[in-house]
Amino acid sequence: MATVLISGLGLIGSSIARMIKQDHRELTIIGSDPDDETAQFLLNHQLIDRRQTFSEAAPLADFIILAGPVSVILEQINVLATLSLKSDVLVTDVGSTKETIMKTANQLIQNDINFIGGHPMAGSDRSGSRFGSSELFNNATYFIVGQTKNNRKLAQFQQLLSKAAIHWQPISSSSHDQLVCELSHLPHVIATTLVNTAVDDLEGEPLGLRAAAGGFKDTTRIAAADPTMWTAIMMNNTDRINQSLTQFQQHLAQFQKALTAHDESTIKQFLKRARTSRKSVDERK
Ligand SMILES: NC(=O)c1ccc[n+]([C@@H]2O[C@H](COP(=O)([O-])OP(=O)(O)OC[C@H]3O[C@@H](n4cnc5c(N)ncnc54)[C@H](O)[C@@H]3O)[C@@H](O)[C@H]2O)c1
Ligand SMILES: O=C(O)C(=O)C[C@]1(C(=O)O)C=C[C@@H](O)C=C1
Structure with missing residues (x-):
């Protein structure tokens, strides 16, 4: 069964965990977040199966979803470039900007790692896992940036969020x-x-x-x-x-x-x- 790593378990990361757990209980979700209270909240609500550090969990994952602040997403892409990941992993992010992220992710793409930039156009003025919802992306536009080397894997990722009736919108980073x-x-x-x-x-x-x-x-x-x-x-x-x-x-x-x-x-x-x-x-x- 597939393993999903969600790094950053706040409003967006926990909403994604909620969507996946509602429809795909068979998947294993590893959560990674430096905030103990946040990680414990997701464990208590069975929204993640276990908590692990990013570097430990990334090599085990079939899907890696980067859901921290944009500054953290950039750092984590650099970390991923140093790790030995599964050959067919899909790495994606939810950051609100795309140009610097796609430039940084180029090092992964050059190394044949499947990276697709993402940005759900849905959110809130409230942050943190308590405010997440499995309904958050309902009918929202979700931008996707870049080319996938594995269409099936991208389709599987989209399937994970299929409950939300998302409008997937390909777009260039600029x-x-x-x-x-x-x-x-x-x-x-x-x-x-x-x-x-x-x-x-x-x-x-x-x-x-x-x-x-x-x-x-x-x-x-x-x-x-x-x-x-x-x-x-x-x-x-x-x-x-x-x-x-x-x-x-x-x-x-x-x-x-x-x-x-x-x-x-x-x-x-x-x-x-x-x-x-x-x-x-x-x-x-
Ligand atoms: N809030 C929105 O409306 C919205 C909408 C679309 C996209 N986004 C994007 O989604 C991302 C997350 O936003 P959010 O609203 O969920 O923020 P949030 O503050 O609710 O959650 C961010 C989480 O990242 C965690 N984090 C911080 N450093 C980390 C690290 N080194 N490793 C792992 N986790 C770390 C924090 O502890 C926190 O739990 C951002 O990139 C943001 O630009 C936000
Ligand atoms: O607060 C909301 O309702 C949002 O949808 C938040 C909002 C926005 O500015 O519209 C904030 C940042 C995002 O990247 C996407 C959405």
Whole structure:
């Protein structure tokens, strides 16, 4: 029977363990995570069969799923390059950026190790195994990057998550990083900036953030996410986020110009355009 190693047992890693255990109890899942409480939680809930260190477990695995922060995924790819892995192992990751990961994984691919980059476009502002769910990827897009030398193995991996009705989406690493820059990384910077701005501007105001209703809460929910995970993302898509911020500042300047000029029709046009596009996001699914 196949052995799956999941390294990183937080929100995403534990959700994958839940999906696999629901449908494929015959598989052995080895979990690897430096956090004792996290590993114990998965053992207690029978979401992993045993805990082992990454270097011990990797040579035993048929599937290796790297689910730590992007910085850890990069380190672990370098470690995998020094280990003797099964010849038909599939190594994949769930990191939110793909270009630096695919560049680093090239050393595995050159050595005939089957590596496919992955990124489920589903998650939460909450981190940790307690918030994982077997439903997390339901109907979500799941990007896959790179060529597999073994289509059957990739199909088997996809089968492990088949409960979730995932939309598998092949994409190049650069298109991926550009797309998620706009749809995830820039929004994250803006949400955190909004919160920091409100905190500074409302200093001394007795009600402060406690008075916030849906508008502030919806636009800033992701600002509550884990800084370690997000710092690693920012460090691995820096140039694109930088460029998007420049464009964002230009849009903001246009709006501010219209506001300063009391240009009612431009302001309304700006709002109308966004409204139409935003409504279409929910209609698409
Ligand atoms: N949170 C999201 O919404 C989301 C969505 C899609 C993809 N991702 C990506 O998934 C990955 C995991 O994110 P998450 O939300 O599950 O984070 P998380 O904080 O919930 O879990 C990360 C886990 O990695 C563990 N870890 C840290 N160092 C490790 C090491 N050296 N070896 C093994 N495990 C280690 C931590 O102890 C923790 O349990 C990240 O790369 C992130 O970019 C996150
Ligand atoms: O918080 C959520 O709802 C998410 O789906 C999180 C989110 C996102 O920015 O959309 C965060 C990082 C990912 O790589 C993918 C998804």
